[in-house]
Amino acid sequence: MKTTVDVLVQKYGGTSLQTLDHVRHAAVRIAEARRRGSAVAVVVSARGSRTDDLLRLAADVGAADPSRELDQLLAVGESESAALMALTLNALGVPAVSLTGPQAGVHTTDRHGDALIASIEAVRVREALDRGEVAVVTGFQGVDRAGDIATLGRGGSDTTAVALAARLRASACEIYTDVDGVFSADPRILPAARCLPWVQPGVMAEMAFAGARVLHTRCIELAAMEGVEVRVRNASSQAPGTTVVDREEIRPLETRRAVVAVTHDTDVARVLVHCRDSHRDLAPEVFGVLAASGTVVDLVARSGPYENEFRMGFTIRRSQVDAVRDALHELTARFGGGVHFDENVGKVSVVGMGLLSRPEYTARLMAALAAAGIPTSWISTSQMRLSVIVPRERTVDAVETLHREFHLDRPEPVVTSVRSAIV
Template sequence: MGLIVQKYGGTSVADAQRIQAVAHRIAQRYQQGDQLVVVVSAMGNTTDRLIQLAYQVSPEPEARELDLLLSTGEVVSCTLLAMALRAIGVPAVALTGAQAGIGTDARYGRARILRVDPSRILSHLREGKVAVVAGFQGITEEMDITTLGRGGSDTTAVALAAALKAQRCEIYTDVEGIYTADPRVVPEARKLERISYEEMLELASQGARVMHNRAVELGWVYKVPIYVASSFTEAPGTLICLQEGESMEQRNKVVGIAHDTDVGRITIRGVPDRPGIAAAIFTPLAEAGISVDTIVQNASVERLTDLTFTVAKADLRKAVEMVRHVAQEIGAKEVLWDDVMAKVSIVGSGMQSVPGYAATMFRALYQAGINIELITTSEIRITCLIDASRVEEAVRALHRAFQLEEG
């Protein structure tokens, strides 16, 4: 028994029948004596439908109004779930993000959580109620509603778990946990019993969709254990936690393959090689809220170099426009871009200190006839940029090469 924060995704609460099924799951835990805070996403494809409606009435909806509109999806889910719980005898109260004490900055569409005041939730828990919270949203100091962007409900749940000092945060979705690769791409992918925050953060950042990287990062900072499981079955899930006491041999294994097709590539050719140029290119992108991922700069030839980086496809057009302006200012030769690339990554703690991982990865891709456009690394990750049409083949080849189906 303890204080548990649960989160149910859109597929878990997609219709009235699913909401009632979730209510019965919650009731079982409530009857076992747990104090429960439940965060919910919008039902099914509600958010996409609301976005379509907004663009039907306006060619360019204001960001503030769009956030207020989108926040209603989660409000519908949390109120319906609270009603379903009460109908089966479980005392429950529905709360918006603002009522739950989630304060954010004013970056509409991708707001960051600045603070969480859990006092109202704690009051309801002391009264013996289940607190059902609308995920994906918060409120600014000016009392405007904001949304947190992709994976926002995961982030809401982990932030609440941290503020409430919960025993753990449980993320319920339509998959049974974290796998060594996407099981839709690699049918023999193996479910992991547990994984470290560091490894999960790399997998999430490189395309694994089960957990959002912001939520994993929050869990890591505040040491909140995160349990990922399916709301459709009783199968055991995967625990994301601190990994202590393992031998070096265990920690030096590749734990998973991630892939991401949401990749736009921008190359600036003939960039003058002098101090301040990189800042001139990337500062405007940062100020516009555009996240830059893979960055590769070629060796300078006659004081000129080529600079390549990637962004999300949704940001590509805006980023290209900004970069073209900067390129003219700094005297670069030209700006090239495309959206036909994808990333494939291997992730595992300690890879940098053990030889052979890069060679195995590159050999597997070569034997599959897949060309590598760019390579980037971190201490626990190697990422290759490849043709998007070959990415699933690449994932299967790497899964076989590292024998991940064998454990």
């Protein structure tokens, strides 16, 4: 079998491999894809809570911070999954070989715990496919310039799968998880949420950044750049799932629904920075502190040049507060200022296309939340996302309110005329 035949990349997450029955079920699905004529490369995550268990072990010996040795430890989870999957496939009569990230030629940057994929050689993956074998590759890991294992951080296995699909010029990258696809809201908190058959990559990237947990932003950004078709499917069913791809022939017309989904994120903290010296612009130093720790920033606002003091507000992940707390306190104290962290907030976002061009959508969002008695503070608007900060305990209420306000529990309306009204 040569790799000139159709290549399919499948990725199985931790919940899809949690038990041996899950592993066998995934192996059967892989075997079926191979029987249909595809050369199959598989990317696997650590099984179940294996990564969390390893992190707890590291914490128990006082070594929870990212480091070379922690990456050595965490890589065990994916290596176990890959070897177990290859053994299961071979037992089914399907020839398979497991490859670690370094063996598969995944080269990364040098940041332990949050490395980026620099390149994938995939020589041994291609050789395995040419021999008619299934190549089972560990996600979440690669090798840095020093020759050491480096892990990829959040969404690392999804990103590995998409990067491998791009390198192999695969027809698609199928991401198998524990839900039926990408929904109009989190179905775990909102039963009325609908599974979306198709989502544009740009919209999906905004959904991921704003809190949708099905796919990670890095994975979708890479898929969009490389033109990889991503299919999100349930590992436990035959549901068609959601396809994430930019298809010109099915792009929405102006008269179709602009709002696609409502997402939420409770891993959020508001940060307020102030300094009495109105002539001191702390913004470059503040962003330098955040960048040094890899902290993602959203919803930024700041004072202007003619105000009496420097003030700046922004949101970061609540899980990253400890990484920047001391540095921001030290920075602001040097100039007679201070910093305040509010961790009792959530972010709710309406995601779609052309939202900034439709100011009535922002008005509807604010009016709906006000009518529901949900307080709001900061708001950010763009063509693809309207985000608002609400009290953390009202986050789910806000999702339900906006999902209902924008009629996302209803199927996409069929457009029969250019005069059709916007929903």
